Amino acid sequence: YTKPANDNDWYVKYSINIKYGLDHCSDRSVAFHYIKGDLMKKMHAILYGHCPAPLHIKHSEGHPKKDVRNVSKDSNKVSLRKDRILLRPENLEMVSKISPVSLDYQDFTGGHLDHPHLGARDANGEIPYIHDAYALHNQHPEFPSNEFASGCKHDGDYRMLTQKVFVDQEAHLLAEKERGSRVKLFCTVYTIEANHGRLQSILETWGPKCDGFMVASTKTDPNLNTVEILHEGPEEYNNIWQKVRSIWSYVYDNYYEDFDYFHIGGDDLYLLVENLRLYLESDEIQAAQNGGKKPDPDNAQNQTPLFLGRRFAEQGNMERIFNSGGSGYTINKAALKVLVESFQTCNPHRHTFAEDVMVAACFRQKGIVPYDTKDDAGGERYMPFAPAHHLAYTKPANDNDWYVKYSINIKYGLDHCSDRSVAFHYIKGDLMKKMHAILYGHCPAPLHIKHSEGHP
Numbered sequence: 001y002t003k004p005a006n007d008n009d010w011y012v013k014y015s016i017n018i019k020y021g022l023d024h025c026s027d028r029s030v031a032f033h034y035i036k037g038d039l040m041k042k043m044h045a046i047l048y049g050h051c052p053a054p055l056h057i058k059h060s061e062g063h064p065k066k067d068v069r070n071v072s073k074d075s076n077k078v079s080l081r082k083d084r085i086l087l088r089p090e091n092l093e094m095v096s097k098i099s100p101v102s103l104d105y106q107d108f109t110g111g112h113l114d115h116p117h118l119g120a121r122d123a124n125g126e127i128p129y130i131h132d133a134y135a136l137h138n139q140h141p142e143f144p145s146n147e148f149a150s151g152c153k154h155d156g157d158y159r160m161l162t163q164k165v166f167v168d169q170e171a172h173l174l175a176e177k178e179r180g181s182r183v184k185l186f187c188t189v190y191t192i193e194a195n196h197g198r199l200q201s202i203l204e205t206w207g208p209k210c211d212g213f214m215v216a217s218t219k220t221d222p223n224l225n226t227v228e229i230l231h232e233g234p235e236e237y238n239n240i241w242q243k244v245r246s247i248w249s250y251v252y253d254n255y256y257e258d259f260d261y262f263h264i265g266g267d268d269l270y271l272l273v274e275n276l277r278l279y280l281e282s283d284e285i286q287a288a289q290n291g292g293k294k295p296d297p298d299n300a301q302n303q304t305p306l307f308l309g310r311r312f313a314e315q316g317n318m319e320r321i322f323n324s325g326g327s328g329y330t331i332n333k334a335a336l337k338v339l340v341e342s343f344q345t346c347n348p349h350r351h352t353f354a355e356d357v358m359v360a361a362c363f364r365q366k367g368i369v370p371y372d373t374k375d376d377a378g379g380e381r382y383m384p385f386a387p388a389h390h391l392a393y394t395k396p397a398n399d400n401d402w403y404v405k406y407s408i409n410i411k412y413g414l415d416h417c418s419d420r421s422v423a424f425h426y427i428k429g430d431l432m433k434k435m436h437a438i439l440y441g442h443c444p445a446p447l448h449i450k451h452s453e454g455h456p
Contacts, residue, residue, distance in 0.1 A: 087284060091372050092292045098368055100291065100302040101334040105257055108249070108340055115232040115242070116249040116343055123220045130254050131220075131227045133186065133212035140208035141200070143436060148443035152434055156388025161438045164414045165272075165387065165421045172274040175281065183280050186212035186259040190247060191267040192235065193219040196226065198267045201429050205436040209273035212259055216247045237353050244355040245343050252340040262336055263423075265328025270427035270435055275420045276330065279373075279381065288371065289332050305335035307363050310382035310423075311370045312406040314357060321408070322360030323370045326384040326425035329356070338366050378411055379418035386426050387435070390416045 002020055003012060018024060035043060045051040086092065109117040112128070122129035152158055175182060187210035189202060199215060203225070207213050217226040218235055231246035233239045244264070251262060261280050263271065279285060286295050289304045308330040309323030323329040331339065339362060346362035360370065373381045383390055384403075394412055395404055410416060427435060437443040 087288055087292055088372065091288065094369060094371065095288050095292050095304050095306075098291070098304050100304050101338055103301050103303055103333055103337070106337065106341070108344070109253055115230070116246040117253060118230040118246070119253070120230065120250060121220055121228045123222065127230075129220060129227070131214050131225070132222075133214060133255055133258070135222070136203060136208050136213040136225050137211055141204050143204045143440075143442070144433070145437065145442040147433065148437040150443075152438055152443040156391045157386060157431065157435065158438060160387035160391045160414065160417060161435060164419055165417050165439075166419060167272055167274050167439050168278060168420050169274065171278050175278065179281075183260040183277060184211040184258065185273065185277055185280070186210065186214075186251065186255055186262045187271065187273075188214050188216060188247060188251060188262070188264040189267050189269065190216040190240075190243060190264070191226075193217055193226075195267055196221070196224055198428055199224050199226070201432040202267070202269075205432055206271045206273055210263075210271075212255060214251075215267075216243070216250075232349065233351050239351045239353075241347070241350060241352045241355045241358045244359065245348075248336065249340050249343060252336055256333065256336060259333075261330055261332055263328050263330045265325065265423070265425075268426050268428045269326075269328050270424045270432055271328070272420075272422050272439065275381075276422040279420070279422060280330070289334070303332060303334035305338050305363075305366075305368050306330075306332045307335055307360075307368055307370050308373050308382075309370060310380060310384055311372060311408050312384075313408055314406070316405045318408075320357075320360075320364075321370050322357050324382070324384050324425075325356030325359075327382045327423035329359075329370075329382070335363070335368065338368065339363065342366060374409075375418040375420065377418070378409070378415070379421075380410065380416060381418045381420070381422045383417060383421060383424045386424055386431065387417070389426075 001011075001024070003009075007013065032043070042051075087095070112119055119128040120131070121127055187207065189199075189207075191198065196217070196219075202215075207225075213225055215224065215226040216229045218228055220226055220228045227250075229243070229246050229250050231239075232242045235243070247264065255262075263276070265271075285306070285308075287293060289306050290296065290299075291304045307323060310327060310329075311321050312324050314320040314322060339359065342362040342365060346365060347358055350358070352358065363369070375381065385393075391413060393403075393416070395401075399405065424435070434443075
C-alpha cells in the first residue's frame, strides 16, 4: 500500500502518522486482519518454519539483519539474529582496533622466584598452595531466608530492587535448559584478615553462584575460601596495586585454562551473577570479543581482549578512562593474559591504592580501553554505590562533585541503573543479605515494576 495522490482514501484519513511498505509493520507485529482459510495456513507455515522461506530482512532499525527464527535469550533482550551483531559505534570502533590474542597459555612465572608470581601460603604458612576454586560452588552455607520472613524495610534500596533492578531468572533458566554449556566465571574478592567477618554474607549470597571463587587475604582459611597471596611491599591500603598484581598473576598461573571470564572486587561488592553470566553470553559480548563480528568456531583460539566495568574518566580526562574498582571489573581470557604479561614492565614497583587506575594504564599501553557496558536504554550495569544512593542522587548545582567529573553520560534516579544490573558497591553485612532476600524472593515484595521501557 502506498499513499494515493489525493486525500480521499478513507484509510489515509483515519490513520495516524503511519509508514508504508516494509516500514509499516513492526517486526514483532501481533495481529493481522482479513486472513481466511488458505492464507491463514500459509502465514502460519511461513512464520513457524513449515515451508522454505528467504531469510527475514529487518528494516525497523535502519539496517538489515538476518533472522533464523531460532530464539535465544541474552541479558538484554530476545535475540532473533545469529549473523553479525552491530555493536554501538564507539564499541565497534574500539574492539576493531584491538589485536586478537592467542588463548594458548604462556608461562610468565619466571620459575616463581619473584613477585608477582611467588604464589600463596597454605594455612600452615607453607609455599606453594593452590586453592580449590570450586569448593564454595560445590558446598556452601545456606542463605538465612527465615530472617526476612516478616518482610524488608521499604527504603531506597528496596525501591530500586523492586521497581527497576531484577535478576533475570527467566532468561537464566532458559539458558540452563537450552545451552550445551554456560560460560564459566571465576570471582575474586580481596580483603584482609581483620575483615574476615564480612565474608559470611558473601558466602551465603552471591559467592556460590560463581563457578570458581576465591578470597585473596592475609591469612589462608579453607573454611572461608581465603588465600594468603604474597605480594611486594607492606599489606596496607596504599599498596593495593601490588596486591592486585599478585592476585591476577596467581589467578592466571592456576586457573586461566579452567574459566572463561574473571571478576575482581573488594569485600563490599554484591554481584548479580545470573545477570553477569547472561551479559557475558550475549550476542553483543560474544561478538565484541571477536572484534565485532559473529564468533567463528574455526578461530576460537584467538580472542579480542575485553575490559568490562563501570567507566570513569580520571579527573574528567576522556583520554584516561578506567573501570572503577568499587563494584569490580570483568575481563575475558585474552585480557587476563595481556594484563599479566604487562606486569613485567607496567609500574612493576609502584606503591599506590589506585589499582583500578593502574590496571587501566597497563591495558592502555596495549591498546585496550574500557568497553562501554551501558544497556540499550543507557542504564549502567556496574554500580559504584548502593542501590539507594543511585536512586536518590541528583546532579548538584555546581560541577565540583568528583562523581559528576568522573562519570560519562550517566542518568539519574531509577533510570541510572540497568534493569539487569550486574554489580553494586558499598554492600556489607545486613544490606547484602537484604538485597539478596529482595532479589531472590525471600521477603514479601510488591510485583516488580519495570521502568526501563519508559513507563511504570
